[in-house]
Amino acid sequence: MSTPVLYDVQGPRARRRVLIxxxxxxxxxxxxxxxxxxxxxVNEQFDYDKYKPFFTEPQLYERLWDGLKNTLHAALLAMGLxxxxxxxxxxxxxxxxxxxxxxxxxxxxxxxGVPLLLLIFALFLAWPRVVHTNLPALWALVLAxxxxxxxxxxxxxxxxxxxxxxxQTEAAYAIGLSRGQTLRMVLLPQAVRVMLPALISQLVVLxxxxxxxxxxxxxxxxxxxxQLVQVLRNPLQLYLAVAVIYxxxxxxxxxxxxxxxxxxxxxxxxxxxxxxxxxxxxxGTL
Amino acid sequence: xxxxxxxxxxxYRGFRTTVSLTLLAAIGALVLGTLIAAMRxxxxxxxxxxxxxxxxxxxxxxxxxxxxxxxxxxxxxDIKLPFFRFAVLALxxxxxxxxxxxxxxxxxxxxxxxxxxxxxxxxxxxQTLRLVVLPQAFANIVxxxxxxxxxxxxxxxxxxxxxxxxxxQSMNQLINAHGDAVISIIAAAALAYLVLALISAFLFSLxxxxxxxxx
Numbered sequence: 413m414s415t416p417v418l419y420d421v422q423g424p425r426a427r428r429r430v431l432i433x434x435x436x437x438x439x440x441x442x443x444x445x446x447x448x449x450x451x452x453x454v455n456e457q458f459d460y461d462k463y464k465p466f467f468t469e470p471q472l473y474e475r476l477w478d479g480l481k482n483t484l485h486a487a488l489l490a491m492g493l494x495x496x497x498x499x500x501x502x503x504x505x506x507x508x509x510x511x512x513x514x515x516x517x518x519x520x521x522x523x524x525g526v527p528l529l530l531l532i533f534a535l536f537l538a539w540p541r542v543v544h545t546n547l548p549a550l551w552a553l554v555l556a557x558x559x560x561x562x563x564x565x566x567x568x569x570x571x572x573x574x575x576x577x578x579x580q581t582e583a584a585y586a587i588g589l590s591r592g593q594t595l596r597m598v599l600l601p602q603a604v605r606v607m608l609p610a611l612i613s614q615l616v617v618l619x620x621x622x623x624x625x626x627x628x629x630x631x632x633x634x635x636x637x638x639q640l641v642q643v644l645r646n647p648l649q650l651y652l653a654v655a656v657i658y659x660x661x662x663x664x665x666x667x668x669x670x671x672x673x674x675x676x677x678x679x680x681x682x683x684x685x686x687x688x689x690x691x692x693x694x695x696g697t698l
Numbered sequence: 699x700x701x702x703x704x705x706x707x708x709x710y711r712g713f714r715t716t717v718s719l720t721l722l723a724a725i726g727a728l729v730l731g732t733l734i735a736a737m738r739x740x741x742x743x744x745x746x747x748x749x750x751x752x753x754x755x756x757x758x759x760x761x762x763x764x765x766x767x768x769x770x771x772x773x774x775x776d777i778k779l780p781f782f783r784f785a786v787l788a789l790x791x792x793x794x795x796x797x798x799x800x801x802x803x804x805x806x807x808x809x810x811x812x813x814x815x816x817x818x819x820x821x822x823x824x825q826t827l828r829l830v831v832l833p834q835a836f837a838n839i840v841x842x843x844x845x846x847x848x849x850x851x852x853x854x855x856x857x858x859x860x861x862x863x864x865x866x867q868s869m870n871q872l873i874n875a876h877g878d879a880v881i882s883i884i885a886a887a888a889l890a891y892l893v894l895a896l897i898s899a900f901l902f903s904l905x906x907x908x909x910x911x912x913x
Contacts, residue, residue, distance in 0.1 A: 652771075
């Protein structure tokens with residue numbers, strides 16, 4: 413993190429002021445936390461009853477673990493498919509043939525501009541009426557995630573390919589490779605390294621979005637938590653536990669992304685990896 | 699197609715709620731997010747830690763979980779609001795973290811010389827931030843902020859699962875009533891979202907031009 417020099421190296425007086433501000437600010441924060449804690453206490457949220465199931469019901473952990481496995485299953489399937497779709501769409505968009513480029517741009521912009529939840533409902537509700545077989549909830553979720561993330565990954569791949577120095581393309585042409593071969597054999601392998609951090613960050617987004625599976629009845633982590641709440645009647649505690657699981661996994665992934673990014677910046681000094689911020693403009697996403 | 703045209707008023711009611719959800723949550727997130735960003739660059743350690751912790755926790759939590767905690771958790775501590783306000787609250791809490799990141803990266807993009815210059819003429823931290831850095835930062839913040847708010851527009855659809863009648867919910871209601879027109883109903887809802895997203899993108903590009911012209 414590079415902080416700008418908004419304030420000077422502090423002298424004795426400034427240090428005293430910061431100390432006073434720290435104490436005051438800290439007290440204000442503690443007061444806010446205290447008020448929240450009182451509110452929780454008054455409403456019996458600290459009662460042992462609310463936490464007992466975490467100690468007495470080993471089944472709770474089995475259920476959550478099953479939910480987590482379903483979450484990861486959907487996320488990994490969708491990530492694999494989205495990577496394939498993303499590369500294809502990116503190649504389409506980078507193509508010199510207009511009849512490949514125009515549809516690729518249209519598909520990318522459409523799926524980035526439409527809410528993921530609408531895609532999930534669209535697949536889940538329209539599929540049985542069009543194909544006359546039911547689409548399992550898992551696949552409605554995975555396909556919707558694939559379409560949306562494929563479009564996002566296409567933009568990441570495109571930014572990655574465009575970040576490779578022009579000399580690489582020229583050298584590939586000079587030894588007689590076609591444009592397709594150049595993309596596949598020269599540019600893409602180098603681009604993968606550059607875009608790895610952005611891809612891992614996208615995996616965090618994807619993992620978070622699997623929680624939308626609950627609307628169509630897919631038994632992922634959040635829905636499992638919801639089912640447990642029906643029985644155990646401690647929504648605040650259980651949903652917080654679910655949130656902690658997501659936070660731990662996503663923090664690990666985010667940490668991995670910035671580690672990879674840092675390593676790359678050291679290795680290829682000057683050539684900055686594709687940041688999500690660069691790709692996020694347009695009809696981008698969180 | 700006829701089913702869509704006959705029920706435009708249902709869509710209109712739904713997407714009006716989508717727009718008001720988006721606007722209210724955007725205002726809330728802008729205020730809260732800017733405050734958090736200011737805390738994050740301040741020289742006061744506890745404020746910095748609190749802001750960094752907030753951003754880190756919220757960014758790694760799915761919006762759906764935030765919705766669950768707000769809609770089913772807050773009534774547990776005797777905070778009961780209409781579902782629309784719960785939805786605005788959940789969207790504000792979530793989006794504020796992303797606004798804070800956008801504002802912080804904007805503050806970081808202002809050349810250090812600007813802050814050094816304002817310090818050298820004796821401005822305090824808050825004067826430096828208020829009078830020199832933030833006005834310049836906003837020009838750089840507009841594009842990332844635009845994508846945060848367009849994502850917010852799409853994220854409001856999650857409120858449909860929490861008893862708010864917005865765009866996606868109006869779509870679902872129409873599909874239940876007119877099953878054979880499912881494709882055209884979905885296409886109409888998708889089109890409505892795309893149009894709203896394009897309008898906001900256009901407004902933000904106007905804003906961007908206005909802010910950068912001032913320099």
